[in-house]
Amino acid sequence: MHCLWDNMPLKKICCIGAGYVGGPSCAVIAYKCPHLDVEVVDLSQERIDQWNSDDLPIFEPKLHEVIQECRGRNLKFSTNIDQAIQEAELIFICVNTPTKNYGIGKGRAADLKYIESAARRIAAVAKSSKIVVEKSTVPVKAAESITDILKANVKKGVKYQVLSNPEFLAEGTAIKDLLSPDRVLIGGEETPDGKEAINGLCWIYEHWVPRKQIITMNTWSSELSKLAANAFLAQRISSINAMSAVCEATGADVSEVANAIGTDSRIGPKFLQASVGFGGSCFQKDVLNLVYLCECLNLPEVAAYWQQVININDFQRRRFANRVIECLFNTITGKNIAILGFAFKKDTGDTRESAAIYLCKYLMEEGAKLRIYDPQVKHTQIMSELTEPSLSRDPDTVSELVSIHPDPYTACDSCHALVICTEWDEFKHLDYQQIYKKMLKPAFVFDGRMIVNHQALIDIGFHVETIGKRLTRKNINRQVAPAAQ
Ligand code: UDX
Numbered sequence: 051m052h053c054l055w056d057n058m059p060l061k062k063i064c065c066i067g068a069g070y071v072g073g074p075s076c077a078v079i080a081y082k083c084p085h086l087d088v089e090v091v092d093l094s095q096e097r098i099d100q101w102n103s104d105d106l107p108i109f110e111p112k113l114h115e116v117i118q119e120c121r122g123r124n125l126k127f128s129t130n131i132d133q134a135i136q137e138a139e140l141i142f143i144c145v146n147t148p149t150k151n152y153g154i155g156k157g158r159a160a161d162l163k164y165i166e167s168a169a170r171r172i173a174a175v176a177k178s179s180k181i182v183v184e185k186s187t188v189p190v191k192a193a194e195s196i197t198d199i200l201k202a203n204v205k206k207g208v209k210y211q212v213l214s215n216p217e218f219l220a221e222g223t224a225i226k227d228l229l230s231p232d233r234v235l236i237g238g239e240e241t242p243d244g245k246e247a248i249n250g251l252c253w254i255y256e257h258w259v260p261r262k263q264i265i266t267m268n269t270w271s272s273e274l275s276k277l278a279a280n281a282f283l284a285q286r287i288s289s290i291n292a293m294s295a296v297c298e299a300t301g302a303d304v305s306e307v308a309n310a311i312g313t314d315s316r317i318g319p320k321f322l323q324a325s326v327g328f329g330g331s332c333f334q335k336d337v338l339n340l341v342y343l344c345e346c347l348n349l350p351e352v353a354a355y356w357q358q359v360i361n362i363n364d365f366q367r368r369r370f371a372n373r374v375i376e377c378l379f380n381t382i383t384g385k386n387i388a389i390l391g392f393a394f395k396k397d398t399g400d401t402r403e404s405a406a407i408y409l410c411k412y413l414m415e416e417g418a419k420l421r422i423y424d425p426q427v428k429h430t431q432i433m434s435e436l437t438e439p440s441l442s443r444d445p446d447t448v449s450e451l452v453s454i455h456p457d458p459y460t461a462c463d464s465c466h467a468l469v470i471c472t473e474w475d476e477f478k479h480l481d482y483q484q485i486y487k488k489m490l491k492p493a494f495v496f497d498g499r500m501i502v503n504h505q506a507l508i509d510i511g512f513h514v515e516t517i518g519k520r521l522t523r524k525n526i527n528r529q530v531a532p533a534a535q
């Protein structure tokens with residue numbers, strides 16, 4: 051079925067924001083809808099140049115192939131924001147919505163300034179009616195703010211319909227998630243025009259998603275569902291991480307516990323991987339957003355409940371850093387520590403809120419020398435995260451303490467310990483015998499992702515520590531009191 055908006059079938063859409071959400075999601079739309087023109091626009095010329103090159107701005111498995119297929123056919127990347135807005139019948143807003151770092155709601159509320167500026171741009175230049183679709187994760191009622199801005203600046207003969215269409219892709223599996231989503235969520239007004247706009251967006255997704263998997267609802271439900279989904283996922287990780295602390299204190303194995311509870315079909319096996327803590331651009335931001343929302347709604351008990359998900363995540367990262375320090379005889383000043391993995395999860399070069407950042411911060415505060423390796427994160431990105439003013443007192447000290455290495459072997463050379471922060475597959479298959487030979491003894495492995503074969507490493511001679519499990523230590527006599535576990 052074709053949707054008609056002002057009696058015209060959709061021919062051209064545009065997307066404002068060429069980031070982790072806008073780039074892949076519009077590439078897949080262009081891939082699946084070859085007769086629809088898709089233009090992705092951004093303020094940053096540098097980002098657009100990268101999208102137009104072979105060196106894409108984000109690393110994402112299979113993204114390159116999809117882009118190769120559509121770029122130049124029906125997919126375009128440009129900075130011609132005004133023209134793209136004017137030509138498109140439907141506009142996705144995929145700009146960033148970071149946590150506010152100033153003013154009211156500082157540290158918790160989402161900063162909507164980029165959304166507002168995109169909405170104002172649409173209002174300023176649109177000459178015909180538009181369906182405006184917010185895809186960025188935003189607090190409930192953001193669609194209402196966009197509508198207010200558009201309607202307050204409306205020109206004669208121009209109509210707007212604002213929809214909420216949250217994106218559920220996870221980085222590292224974005225293309226797979228976009229090609230076979232569990233569901234697509236569309237929120238809109240329950241008026242005839244609202245329904246027509248919803249149908250227009252449904253028509254795009256129906257090119258490859260079965261209609262029964264496209265859920266339509268009112269706008270606020272759709273916006274809240276996105277916050278709720280991320281909060282529930284984050285809560286599962288904090289729950290298993292909280293359990294991991296109990297396991298370490300009692301001798302249970304968190305993997306066995308996760309396996310046992312995951313076989314209960316009401317609980318399910320996914321998102322029960324204990325770790326050094328969740329990262330990424332969404333979980334912390336969205337849970338904090340929810341906390342702030344609950345406080346504003348005068349629901350302090352609900353706010354405190356969700357805040358605890360964040361508190362456990364902070365606790366887990368701190369706990370793991372403390373274990374490193376305690377095992378290394380309570381002093382790491384001047385000691386070389388290899389950090390394997392800096393991205394917030396495998397198969398992405400994204401470092402936003404990565405647990406590695408916090409771990410590095412805690413270890414640097416104790417004066418450790420960090421030798422960092424990640425297969426995808428650029429050198430400049432690592433340094434920019436570690437010298438972020440909210441994280442480090444002094445960029446010069448960071449430069450003195452941190453070195454970045456092109457492979458894991460040089461990173462581990464002459465180290466007292468190696469710490470696995472990201473679950474990259476390649477870390478499972480390193481030549482640990484060779485690594486062991488070049489490390490100082492006793493040589494420690496801290497596996498923050500539970501991905502390596504611990505017994506094999508113990509057999510080589512390593513002292514191994516991991517999350518949620520006590521391992522037999524046969525190589526050294528610990529000279530410190532047992533860690534507070
Ligand atoms: C998440 C949601 O999954 C996605 O639906 C939403 O659109 C955006 O936020 P993303 O942050 O990209 O996606 O990745 P995700 O796979 O959810 O991982 C988030 C963090 O949790 C990572 O640091 C990951 O390592 C960690 N994690 C995940 C665990 O520690 N244990 C798990 O069992 C799963």
Ligand code: ADP
Binds near residue numbers: 093
């Ligand atoms: P996300 O992970 O939500 O996709 P990113 O930070 O990766 O967030 O991408 C958001 C993109 O939106 C950035 O490339 C930024 O330059 C772009 N952007 C922000 N505001 C605007 C705007 N008003 N017009 C066009 N692009 C914008």
